[in-house]
């Protein structure tokens with residue numbers, strides 16, 4: 196299914212994000228996760244593109260497997276890192292030949308330890324340039340872009356960041372998928388600010404259920420998402436009990452998703468970190484029933 200067709204008057208659109216594992220055990224684990232989540236009928240499953248282009252081929256291979264073996268539309272993430280314009284076009288052509296029709300178009304991060312993104316010689320500097328390139332070369336591709344309710348870490352302020360988001364929309368993006376967040380009020384403020392700027396494409400919240408507090412502290416420290424004080428205290432109180440952290444995290448995500456859906460979001464994009472258990476519990480609590488699967 197193309198990103199352009201998912202969000203409309205029908206039920207909210209479910210999407211699930213996974214990453215290409217590094218080992219064959221990881222591959223088997225991801226297949227099992229997909230077998231457990233595909234019955235919830237996600238509109239698409241997206242597969243990330245490793246930092247520095249490290250999963251260039253595997254991202255396409257996984258998208259093909261998702262489409263061929265799991266019968267679900269795939270969205271391939273793609274970044275500007277490490278490729279010239281010609282190499283970007285070559286990769287997009289390979290994805291297209293592999294049947295991929297949706298791209299999550301991203302700039303990518305600077306190398307670990309640096310905050311200064313340097314484009315590759317002959318390459319692109321910002322994601323809006325990648326959106327323009329895809330629109331020029333592969334006009335029928337669906338294009339998702341990243342949005343940051345709590346501001347991209349490199350942006351000097353939220354207003355500048357929003358103007359830069361608008362560049363991606365004006366270049367032809369079909370939908371915005373947000374960075375993870377835990378304070379819905381930040382998302383609603385972001386959505387209103389997008390509306391004031393004339394951004395009219397669907398804005399899909401990114402949800403990462405907390406299953407392990409230490410891990411989520413590392414992730415939020417990198418991306419700048421705030422953990423609400425009450426949630427942080429609840430998790431601190433059980434820092435030696437992983438099962439309790441999982442339960443608190445899942446309960447919180449259920450409430451978070453219910454609130455987002457009540458406030459009319461057109462879809463939910465789950466960062467599942469290649470695991471299914473938390474997401475299954477959340478989707479079931481939201482009233483989704485898995486279909487019988489023959490996979």
Ligand SMILES: Cc1cc2nc3c(=O)[nH]c(=O)nc-3n(C[C@H](O)[C@H](O)[C@H](O)COP(=O)(O)OP(=O)(O)OC[C@H]3O[C@@H](n4cnc5c(N)ncnc54)[C@H](O)[C@@H]3O)c2cc1C
Pocket residue numbers: 242243244245246247272273274299300301302303304305320321322323340341342347348349350351355356357359360362363372373374401
């Ligand atoms: C949904 C989602 C999926 C992701 N998947 C991946 C993945 O698979 N692989 C991966 O490596 N990373 C991924 N990321 C992380 C992403 O690559 C980083 O957040 C990266 O630092 C910024 O990417 P971007 O596409 O938002 O960049 P951009 O939109 O280019 O923004 C980067 C910074 O530059 C500023 N900026 C943007 N355009 C301009 C302009 N024209 N002039 C001046 N300033 C500008 C912005 O305000 C921002 O501070 C993902 C992020 C999200 C939200």
